[in-house]
Amino acid sequence: MPKIYDNIENFLVKGLNDTLEVSHRSDFCVGYFNLRGWKEVAAEIDHWDGGERNACRLLVGMQKAPSELVREYFLHSDTLVVDNAYAVKVRKELAQEFKDQLTIGIPTETDEVALRRLSAQIKNKKVVVKLFLRHNLHAKLYLCFRDDKINPIIGYLGSSNLTLAGLSKQGELNVDVLEQDAAVKLAKWFEDRWNDRWCIDISNELVEIIDNSWASEKLYSPYHVYIKMAYHLSAEARFGINEFRIPRVFQERLLDFQQKAVLIAAHHLHKRDGVMIGDVVGLGKTIIASALTKIFEDDFYLETLILCPKNIVPMWQDYKHKYQLRAEIMPISLAQTKLADLRRYRIVLIDESHNLRNREGKRYRAIREYIALNASKVILLTATPYNKTYEDLANQLRLFIEEDKDIGIAPENYLRESGGPIEFQASYQTSPRTLLAFEKSVYPDDWRELMRLFLVRRTRTFIKDNYALTDETNGRKYLLFTDGRKSYFPxxxxxxxxxSLKSSDPDDQYARLYSADVVDRISSLTLPRYGLGNYLDQSGEVLPTMQESIIQDNLSRAGKRLMGFARTNLFKRLESSGYAFLLSISRHILRNYIFIYAIENKLELPIGGQEANSLDEFLEDLDDSYLYDEEKKISLLFTGEDYYRLAAEVYEAFAGYLNRKFDWINHALFIEKLKTDLKDDARILLEVLNLGHDWxxxxxxxxxxxxxxxxxxxxxxxxxxxxxxxxxxxxxxxxxxxxxxxxxxxxxxxxxxxxxxxxxxxxxxxxxxxxxxxxxxxxxxxxxxxxxxxxxxxxxxxxxxxxxxxxxxxxxxxxxxxxxxxxxxxxxxxxxxxxxxxxxxxxxxxxxxxxxxxxxxxxxxxxxxxxxxxxxxxxxxxxxxxxxxxxxxxxEVDLASYAYQIWKNAVDQDKSLLKTIPDLPNVVYATKAAAVNDFYKEGVIVYTKTQDDNDIMALVDASGEIITQSQYAILRTAECEPAEPAMEKLDNHHNLVAKAVSHIIENESRIGGQLGKKSGARYRVYHQLTRYYEEQKGTLFATDALRRAIEDIYKYPLKEYAKDTLNRHLRTGIDDQTLAALVISMRDDDKLCIVEEKETRYREPQIICTLGLKDESGSITGNNTAALPANNNQTKG
Structure with a gap:
């Protein structure tokens, strides 16, 4: 009876290796050959002499996927015709298949040794590999030839391919063939196919594939790996540059760096419906934006609405005329009154978009609603994308990105700090892959990763270093226009x-004001008008109207913040000009007396409009003198009586024709201390004012x-x-x-x-x-x-x-x-x-x-x-x-532009890189000397691409702990020159890569899918069942089936049947236990979620390349001394 090898009781790999150990040659025929699987038998073949009668002959059939077999069944009813063209085509396809094999998964030391051994064995004629083309061949046959007179041939026949899974890991059915008549017939069957005309030798191709893969024995250049990183990170920029063309009217007007910005921005705008052009002042954002709108006019027949500050409307009108833009230009100040009635424009360009930092303002809401209603693409122009907080940046992006839209990436550094994606979602009730999630992060690297998708930003230094030419006569850098004009960098x-400023000089009028005494007086001010919320009467004797309640809420939010701004603003005016300071003091006194006048006469208090209460509006230097007629414009008065009389006149104007410029609130809603503090401040300010009475x-x-x-x-x-x-x-x-x-x-x-x-x-x-x-x-x-x-x-x-x-x-x-x-x-x-x-x-x-x-x-x-x-x-x-x-x-330079410039500079210097770098295989690695730094001695940089096409990089230290995932910091760490020497890899290089990839996989898998709107069935069911599961932990109700159902809901979208069923039950108020049973039942019947087969089968990220950093103290030849910039992921912004 034959012996069964099913990889359960008996493992084929052991039986085969035991036989190979006493054999001198072998013939294998398999439908599929995994190069990494060769390690299972390589050692036994290694001691053979090689040559025709002492080698392993490996015959590989062209096994195809089931879907392809079905397709061929319907397409080809007759016998497949094999010719040279077909043979060449199949040969190329198989070569690519073997290449692809080596880019899948995580490299190991064992795999590397085995692949190198296979290459050597083929070169030494110990292994010969042929491809059978005449027809599909699915046979799995292993023949071993021994110097044995009784059983010279031992065969193994069954279902196992030459893969790790087939030989030992998965259930198979194979039997040994010891009976010699059968063995001889099998050997002849193999020989007939081996000598078939359409059985072609692919041994040399395999050697070339292995020797040009990550498993090659040659040392790859660290510089090439560095440039490969830049090549892949600059994909967005390269796609944009190749995808669009500069309009003819701009071709002679734009410098090279401006053309690159236009094309990269066009890619972002086309792909994501929004882009921010954030070049620093003076690099031509206006003409870049004009060319960008022209592309979308010419290619997609779109018209543009340009919203800009009133003072630059004429400039935009000039651009519109000069370049024949199909555009409407509107002062942004008119947005809240005009946009609602404006026809649809498919592009909205917002100049100086940083002015839209406050999403609570009426102007912001009007623009946001117009963009959403018309599904407009958005171009944002600003030299200062954010002022002091990332919220400024987020609010600009919110103009065209819904806060709960899945943007494909998550704030990794913040998620790590907050306990991971699940904890984040539980805390904030939103997916980690949303703009709302990024708003929680204070990590610069998180925001840099987000803005990689939307921002084009270069600095003057960047342009000077990468695009400028050098004038040999004077050594100055310049940019060259197409007409030959030179624009120098000064x-x-x-x-x-x-x-002169002398405090000891009594005649120095400015020195009297610019003094410690005046600073102390400014600091001692109570500033009650900027903290009115602190003076509200809590007794409840006087009840506010509904409108007054809203005003009170706004007053409470202002308080201490505005007081600090008011004091500092007075001091800044003092530094600016003595006269400007005195004028400001005079206005401040008058405003106090307007309140005093209203309180003493039991009148309503005029409060700045709700929008004017915002901090941004207050910080703008608005000259309130426009409130008065020319004759009543504020002049310098020096007594309280004079100000009180003027206050009465001004109040009359406020309550009359200027009434609508203010909110009004009952004076009785405030305590008596308000008037007292107003008078005290007025007294102090009058004392200061009198110091400059003779200005x-x-x-x-x-x-x-x-x-x-x-x-x-x-x-x-x-x-x-x-x-x-x-x-x-x-x-x-x-x-x-x-x-x-x-x-x-x-x-x-x-x-x-x-x-x-x-x-x-x-x-x-x-x-x-x-x-x-x-x-x-x-x-x-x-x-x-x-x-x-x-x-x-x-x-x-x-x-x-x-x-x-x-x-x-x-x-x-x-x-x-x-x-x-x-x-x-x-x-x-x-x-x-x-x-x-x-x-x-x-x-x-x-x-x-x-x-x-x-x-x-x-x-x-x-x-x-x-x-x-x-x-x-x-x-x-x-x-x-x-x-x-x-x-x-x-x-500050956006990552795509930065990486593209590394790539462009490299290929400008060495044109051969245009072929060398794209041809470098994925998973390739190199090693260079680690620069001296305080973070690590040795480590590995790992660059991967996820199944969602996100670039994720990690730098791990010698223990496998992540140091940073900042792409910018890592790219700087990898930086080296073409002459950087290649070094032998770290002993644990592949282990460190595995640890880094494990971190990446864990983060990606935990981030999962998008639960959708809070009112949707998926979102509600997930949170209801998650809460129920946590409550029932430790009981019979917290089953594995329920846990798996909850995980599926989190990862995958619901099927339509599930949506309808769950929504119907949710409307009736289904209880937790019944809902759990319903969901488990639907999952068992495959009616719950849309689970993609490829997603469940393989979610591992693709390794693009890795770079080892080796400690060679005392012999470092690399030039990278800034091993890790300060913006690593442990540094908060």
Whole structure:
């Protein structure tokens, strides 16, 4: 009787190897051959001599998938015709099949050894592999030839393929063939097929496949693996560049880096319905966006609605005319009144989109509703994607992304911190793969991963390093226009201009104000109008109306935050200009007296409208003087009686024709202390005001220094003067006019057409020759930050900061107003005003204010720390240190652009990489020296792609613990030069890869699917049964069947039958136990979820490549000394 090998009682692998051990050759015929499966028999064949009579002959049939067999049955009723063309085709297909085998799964040391052994055995003629083509061959036959006169041939016949599963892991049915007549017949059967004309030798192909796979004995270049990472990470950028074409009208207008931005943005917009163009100031976002809209006009016949600040509407109208855009341009301020009645536009372009940070505002809601109603694609333009929190960024994305939409990725770092996806979903009742989930994260790497899908952002430094040419005559970097013009990159040079400020001089009117005494007085203010919620009467004697209740809620939310802003804002005005400060103090006193007047006369209190209560609206420097007629415009008064009389007049105007500009609330809803604190603050402010009662502009030493700079040091050059406040700008205009200065203008938020003044100041860069004539062109332009958005001002190369912002980024952005494409000067001079005595007074007073505000538990400034809390920054600025005003680091560059540039620079340097890198097999690995760092000595970088097509990277240390999953940080860690030497791999390289992939699989599997809307059956059933299961743990009701049903609901969508059935029962209020039984029953009948076969069979991520980092202390030859940037996933933003 033959012996049965079923891999249960008897394992084929053992029987076969026992026989091979005493054999000198063998013939195998299998329907399927897994290269990794060769390790099961390789050792026994290794000791054979090789050659025709001492080798293993392996015959592989062309086994096909069942679906393909069925298809062929209906397509080919007659016999398959085999010819050379068919043979070549099948040979290629099988070669690809073997290649694909080696890219599946996680590499192991055992697999690597076995594959290398197979390659060597084929080369040494110990193994010969042929492919049988005449017809489909499914036979599974193993013949072993021994030097035995009685049983020279032993065969094994049955169902097992030459795979690990077939030989030992899965149930099979095989028998041994010992009877020699049968064995000889089987040997002849094999020989006939082996010698068939359409049985072709593929041994060399297998050797080539193995020797060019990750299992090759050659050492792959670390540089090639690094470039492979960049190649795959830049896929979005490369697809966009190949997918679209620049419209003809823009081809000669756009520089190379701008064209790349257009094409990458087009890919994002087409694929995801939204894109944010976030290049830093001066790189041409407007023309990039114009070209982008033109692509969608030409290719998809879409029209565009452009929403932008009122001051740059004329600029957009110029672009519309110049490039014949099919677009409607609307000031964004009209959105809440005009959008509801506007016809459908399929593209909405929002310029300066960072102004839409507050999603509670009416304007935001109007724009969001228009986009949703019309299913519009959205283009966002901003040089500052977020101000201080990632919520700013999220709110802009919310304009076109539903908060609960599955976006395919999750905030991995935050999920790890919060206990994982299941815990996250239980806490927040939302899927981890949503924008709502990302809003919970404070990790920069999470947001970098999210914005990879939507953001195109490059910095000036990035463009300079990657796109600029070098002028050999002077060494300067420049960009080349298609017409031959050169646009140079100037150096930003910080300069100081000083003015006298002496506290010991009684005649120094500014020194009297800019003092510790005034700072202490500002700090001591109660500021009751900014914390009205603290004065509400809780006794309940007077009940508010419904409208007043809403107003009260808003007051309660303001409180302490606005107090800190108000104090800091007063101090900033003091630093800006003595006169502007006095004017602000005067307004503040008047507003207090308006409240005092209303309370004493038992009148309603005027409160800023609900939207004006928001912090963002308050921070805008809105000049309230527009509320008054010209004759009643606020002037400096110095007694409480004068202010009380004026308050009565102003209140009458507020209650009359200006009534609708305010919310109104009963004074009786507040306690008496409100009036007391209002009067106390008014008294303190009057004392401060009287310190400057004799303010004389002619003796203003700061404006005198400005005048000297404008008329002597730079008497012929264009100068852009920035101030933070309209009061200061108006004061400078009035005083410089009095002194006879010509050819200058002042632009504030109240200016009707700021763009016109930009044209007059910079006609060349704006292509407006009509403004170059005498009397029209301006030499000096004074402006608030109203001109800091979207204007070309690069005819000038001098910027002067009349007041010093607290954040150095503001200075960098202002320099960017003139440091733009087309700037002709080799230097941008950036002046800042400083007291002659130095910086100590400024630092001391700002620190004093910060300390006082902190003691009051208020919020400092506009969420700014003075110069980011870094004294070195302000000292460097004062000492005119080069580089202090350059762009921030290139960590701001979007990952797709960054990776694409690595790829592009590499292939520009070596064209052969265009073939070499795409041809590198997946799972390939290399090893390089690890740079010196504080995080690890050795480790492995693992780059994978999930079944959902998400790129996931991990850097693990020598113990397999994840150090970071930041793609940017890992790419920087992998960075190396072409000459980087390849090293032998770490002994545990493959084990570390396995641990990293295990982390990735665990995260992916736990994230699962999208439960849908909270009102949907899937969402409700999942949460009801999860709660029930937890309550019943430890009882008979918490069954494995219920657990598996809950897991299926979480992972897979419901079938329509299940939706209908569950919705019907949910409406009737089904109880937990009955629902559990119903769901289990539906699962058993395969009526519950849509479970994809391929998903259940294989969810392992594809390994793209890995890079070992080896500790070679004392012999490191690599150049990467920044092994791990600070933005790893353990660092919160």
């Amino acid at each position: 150096d930003r040079v910080p300069k100081r201009v000083t003015y 004389n502009p002619a003796e203003d030493r700061k404006i005198n220094s400005l005048y000297n700079l404008l008329t002597r040091k730079h008497s012929k050059e264009k100068i852009l003067v920035f101030t933070q406040f309209a009061d200061t700008a108006n004061y400078l205009e009035k005083e410089l006019t009095r002194r006879g200065l010509l050819d200058f203008a002042n632009v504030t938020g109240a200016t009707e057409n700021p763009t016109l003044f930009a044209y007059r100041f910079s006609p060349v860069s704006n292509e407006k020759p009509e403004y170059q004539s005498q009397g029209k062109e301006l030499r000096i332009l004074i402006s608030t930050d109203v001109l800091s958005e979207g204007q070309n001002l690069q005819d000038a190369h001098i910027v002067l900061n009349y007041d010093l912002p607290w954040a150095i980024i503001r200075l960098i952005q202002r320099a960017g107003r003139v440091d733009r494409i087309g700037q002709q000067s080799d230097k941008i001079l950036c002046y800042s005003f400083w007291p002659e005595e130095g910086i100590e007074r400024i630092i001391k007073l700002r620190s004093r204010l910060t300390q006082r505000i902190g003691e009051n538990a208020d919020v400092v400034g506009s969420d700014e720390t003075f110069f980011e809390g870094d004294r070195i920054n302000i000292e460097n600025l004062y000492n005119e240190k080069a580089g202090i005003l350059d762009d921030t680091e290139d960590t």
